[in-house]
Amino acid sequence: MTLTEPVDRTRASSAPVLEVHDLTVTFPTPDGDVRAVRGVDLTLRRGEVLGIVGESGSGKSVTSLAVLGLLPATAKVTGSITLDGEELIGRGDKAMSAIRGKRIAMVFQDPLSAFTPVYTVGQQIAETVLIHRGGTKKQARERAIELLGLVGIPEPERRVDSFPHEFSGGMRQRAMIAMAIANDPDVILADEPTTALDVTIQAQVISVLRTAQRETGAALLFVSHDLGVIAGFADRIAVMYAGRVVETATADDLFAHPRMPYTVGLIGALPRLDQRSDQPLVPIPGTPPSLLSLAPGCPFAARCPLVTAECRVDEPALEQAPAVEAGHRAACLHADQLVGEGTDPEDVYDLPPAPTSELASVPRASRDRVLHVDGLVKTFPLTKGSVFKRRVGSVWAVDGVDLDVREGETLGLVGESGSGKSTTLHEIMDLRVPEAGTIELLGTALDRKLDGSTVKRLRGAVSMVFQDPMASLDPRQPVSDIIAEPLLAIGRPRDEVSRRVPELMRLVGLEPAAATRYPHEFSGGQRQRISIARALAADPKLIVLDEPVSALDVSIQAGVLNLLAELKATLDLSYLFVSHDLSVIRHVADRVTVMYLGRTVETGPVDEVFEHPLHPYTQALLSAVPVPDPVKERAREHIVLPGDPPTPTVKQTGCRFRSRCPLYAMLPEAQRSRCEDEVPTMLPHGRDGADHTAACHFAREKQLV
Ligand code: SF4
Ligand code: SF4
CATH class of the missing domain: 3.40.50.300 (P-loop containing nucleotide triphosphate hydrolases)
Incomplete structure (x- = not known):
């Protein structure tokens, strides 16, 4: 299939392309075995986005490395990972190399590690094409240009000859996505692909990943610690804790009806862009357990507000949860309590009282x-x-x-x-x-x-x-x-x-x-x-x-x-x-x-600025931040800024946001010249008496959260 062929989603969406069954990964250490992954099951269908979310040490990245066959030789791996029915566990490195980059493509957090500094970006993408698809060098180069254009690299005919260090962080990440989709993979595995990026660049990369997935029809496994990023992007989510999946559901059902206290806590612990903040966040007490010496029973027991003696006996299985859609599974003995008592994090966890100050x-x-x-x-x-x-x-x-x-x-x-x-x-x-x-x-x-x-x-x-x-x-x-x-x-x-x-x-x-x-x-x-x-x-x-x-x-x-x-x-x-x-x-x-x-460029009371942003840059920033609510997130307007900020080595004339400003691009010629010649100063443009100023000649309020 080429990039331009439409994907048959009805055919594609039914067949599982990647299946992980009872996967365990153990790392022997001088102190004993670290059981990093303990019986993970995942199913990924073509055209689907599965988000894996978890905190440090939850086993999410080890799971993705196991799928890629990139674990160190000392790791003990059991269970099954199949790609279109073919078993991957036990394959040698040579056999896995043939699959990696062709059928399973990778997008990592650090794009620099994916590129060799001495070759141009175009040479490296073309090389991937040649290895896995054959053809002439000219065809491979043309394909590299096509792919760079697809992921939004400006002037791809020229930038194809740039070296990786000549690209900004966001451009490198996009180029890595271009390389990942070069061979129409069956699965794209993205491990924290936006973690080190600024929020507007993160929005660009997510938008490019969406395009890449749509164009190739691949299944996307998106691994992240950020529930907010996953919310609006994933079709289904698997929450991992202490080496296991502890809850899995469609994104909508997981956020609307979490059935595992850990998920409830994670949702409540997230500060939200779209909510005023006079209440404390939900702090999940304690820290995740050591995977060296897990106590019997539920691994979340030491931190769980619903824990009972029963929870400390056997580890709960991942089972269909009560009063939710079919396929929503949770590993909790008391998931039914979350049905009766509601899933507001503040109902489940003890919140500290909201602090008050005399100065208020x-x-x-x-x-x-x-x-x-x-x-x-x-x-x-x-x-x-x-x-x-x-x-x-x-x-x-x-x-x-x-x-x-x-x-x-x-x-x-x-x-x-x-x-x-x-x-x-x-x-x-x-x-x-x-x-x-x-x-x-x-x-x-x-x-x-x-x-x-x-x-x-x-x-x-x-x-x-x-x-x-x-x-x-x-x-x-x-x-x-x-x-x-x-x-x-x-x-x-x-x-x-x-x-x-x-x-x-x-x-x-x-x-x-x-x-x-x-x-x-x-x-x-x-x-x-x-x-x-x-x-x-x-x-x-x-x-x-x-x-x-x-x-x-x-x-x-x-x-x-x-x-x-x-x-x-x-x-x-x-x-x-x-x-x-x-x-x-x-x-x-x-x-x-x-x-x-x-x-x-803008300053004011936080609720005023977030609810009525005036400057086009603030508006773009706010629109780029995902909110951890899939329904709301899908309905929001997203302003994806083009390019990167200009270099600070050049003294800018006029408004320095001009090169990326969506409003400037829409202004009539006569008004544009003002942005080009006159540095905007901080002036009140907001609602009367709001003590809210912005540096834009044409500031106008927009609601984005
Ligand atoms: S099984 Fe018990 S300890 Fe574990 S999450 Fe459920 S209620 Fe909490
Ligand atoms: S002054 Fe002009 S270029 Fe600058 S932010 Fe406002 S509209 Fe955009």
Whole structure:
């Protein structure tokens, strides 16, 4: 079949193309056998999208590697994996290589690993075509161009000769999809294909995957930790936990009537783009069990709110669940309770009370200003030459950023890679005079070199939490020393420090007895709590949180977000919260500032900006974020932005969003010239009195969530 032949869906959809039956994968280790996959059954039909969702260690990626025959030789694999009835388990590497890339195609998280840097993208796609389909080199090259065009690479005739490093991350991911579908595979296996990508690029890649699947008629196995991404894309979903499928159903039925407490918790733990956030998220207590030494019974028992003694005897089988459509199966002894008592996560799990702050009743205008940034600029020299470096230009990393944070308030800072978020944070934390623009921190203007005592005061009053606690915590120090460090740095006496450390540990939900342990002895969520305790040590007024929950699984993330909300309310803290995840921002922030290519483009109260976005970029960002509700997600308008942001090495004239702006493309010529010549400034365009500004000459509200 070629790409242009229509797919016969009626014929295609009935026959299973890939069947996995009772798959087990065990990794022998010096400490014993790790049972990574424990009896997985999956069926995938042509033209169908099956989403596998699970957190770290759930076995989802090991399952997909087993299907591809890419497990290490030490792995013990049992059970059956058949492709069109042919058994794959037990085949040698040579036989599997003939299947991989031809009948089962792969799309991975890291496209760079799929391409060899020394050959052009076109050569590599053409090579795949030649190996599996034969034909002439000219035909293979033409096919590569056709495929690059199909996945939306602009000017495919020219870009076919580009090297992988000349493509942006999103383009590489699309090129990998082109390579994957080069041979009209029966199955496309996409393992976290959008995880490292910005949200607008994620939307492009998902749209390309949809096209690729439609054009080839292949079955798509989509593996992701993100229930939101899977919701709108998958026909059916399998939820994995501790190496097993614990629930499987059509996407609609799974979200509407989950029948396994873990799924209920996962849905409740997700912050949602489309909901106001005055309630805490559902934190699933504890962490997943070790697959080295599983206790008998249900593996979710230690975390389950419905657990009974019976659950700890035998592991429940995956069976037809009560009061749902046929084929909706769940591995839970008490699934019937979810029928009677409803499946609202807050009915099943204990929610902490919503934190309240005394400051909530104080109008924003009357609260103290904690941080004010106006027209901030930061450039870096662009140099050439290895010995004698010459400045040949500038990188305009930040070129007009405005921020305002008041006491007891969270400002969410949103923007994609290269938007200048990190540079902005560095400029604030450096406490130096900015290149241009102004920074005022807790009433102190950074307009001259600060004296030692002011620096000390500000260092205590402003602290920071980073994305990766493992990288930001010294692995050689016990937790007590890590938390004590900022206190000692500002000269607090030792006895006060010894009193304060256990207090801080309790405050973030850690046992003070664990103070002598080292960071590696804690889970990811606990390590982030240590970082938060350290950030709280010197009684800060403002905490700068740089992607603090991005590295955490969703059930753990919920607990950390609830903790941050509680600390903010009880200690009257202010947060500058940076996240690429707009759903997290909707949940945590009071106000939000959106950045694009080094500039602020929109700012306002979070509900106002999310419900009535004004700037075309904010609108595209919001439309690109999937909501974890398949029915709603399918009905939403999605604005897929073309291309990538322009390079910050070129000083832009007019509006810098112009090259990707869907509104600009629709404007009459006379109005376009305004976007080309005149830099838009932040002006109120929103509803009266909404305190909502955007930098667009033609800002108009649009509802997208
Ligand atoms: S079997 Fe028991 S412990 Fe397991 S999910 Fe169901 S209620 Fe919870
Ligand atoms: S000013 Fe023009 S190009 Fe810029 S966002 Fe508005 S419409 Fe688009």
